Amino acid sequence: MTRLPRLLAFIAACTISALAIAQSQDPPATAEAAEAVETPAPQAEQDAPAADPAGESTGKPSSKPYVDLRRAKPIAGNAAAGQAKSELCAACHGPQGISPVPTFPNLAGQRADFLYWQLVEFKRNPDSPMSPLVAELSNQDMLDFAAYYAGLAPTATPAEPDADVEAEAAPADATLARRGEQIYMSGDPSRGIPPCQGCHGPDAGGHVNALHADRDGHAPYAAYPALRGQQAIYLQTKLAEYRNGKMRDSTTDFVMTGVGERLDDDSIDALSAWLSSLPPGP
Ligand code: HEC
Ligand code: HEC
Structure with a gap:
């Protein structure tokens, strides 16, 4: 090291x-771009x-x-x-x-x-x-x-x-984590935040249809990431990047940016606290 x-x-x-x-x-x-995601790709x-x-x-x-x-x-x-x-x-x-x-x-x-x-x-x-x-x-x-x-x-x-670095990482606060779980599972209608579980899975292990390819062999949800057990500070940084419109390199970036734009600092902290507190793995 x-x-x-x-x-x-x-x-x-x-x-x-x-x-x-x-x-x-x-x-x-x-x-x-988010709109484009809803419609089938016009190009080859x-x-x-x-x-x-x-x-x-x-x-x-x-x-x-x-x-x-x-x-x-x-x-x-x-x-x-x-x-x-x-x-x-x-x-x-x-x-x-x-x-x-x-x-x-x-x-x-x-x-x-x-x-x-x-x-x-x-x-x-x-x-x-x-x-x-x-x-x-x-x-x-x-x-x-x-x-x-x-x-x-x-x-x-x-x-x-x-x-x-460990000293900087605050221990996950239980109330904060509970709030994070609530947003993850049910969203926050007052801010227009959709439930995260719809795309990242109820267990935060990735999209439930990640491994299902359609009859043309496409797997549009395969690149929807698992979040459970991820590092808290990394999650905070990443969510702030989506919120700030910094992620613009793929259609999946645009999907997540549409969600990130609705998050405030408190929801980001709560979601990061809960997700990082989950044991990693399925
Ligand atoms: C409509 C589907 C959708 C919803 C709802 C959604 N996400 Fe995402 N999320 C994605 C996709 C797709 C990506 C991959 C983006 C990319 O390619 O960088 C992603 C990426 C992420 C990442 C980056 C992970 C990494 O390892 O870099 C985090 C963190 C994240 N989402 C958290 C959340 C949280 C928290 C919520 C709920 C507030 C949420 N997402 C709701 C689709 C969604
Ligand atoms: C100097 C430290 C460093 C080294 C060495 C490094 N990485 Fe990374 N890696 C990072 C950082 C920091 C990020 C987050 C980047 C970002 O969010 O833009 C990252 C992100 C990633 C991601 C995206 C993960 C996610 O959840 O979004 C992958 C995949 C990855 N690295 C693979 C690799 C591979 C493979 C190697 C070896 C060839 C490697 N990294 C070497 C620091 C490093």
């Missing part, structure tokens, strides 16, 4: 430049992820401003190959996919399709702290990492937490 302080400094530098870039961009056209169906989602053969990202996951097909990677390449990832995501730092997401047991498409988005979009780390990855590498981390038991023992 001696490399961790340097990595944290690196992340901080990346985040600051990412914020600067984000501020210089126009606000996202979320309303239009995307045979994801086979072809060239990250634009590798051309050397530049696809001309589309965002990844269209409405007709994505389920992914398949080689978990053993992913494990063999995972040493660098372990520094931040833990040797078993459980992050030692509450600002970095746990990956163990996450939906493979979600992991894969996040990596594709990091590759297309230079704004994330992950972007420099995925620059050299091939499409096969990303498929393999997704298969590897999705297959890890999410109950794996967390790595030794970093003492400094």
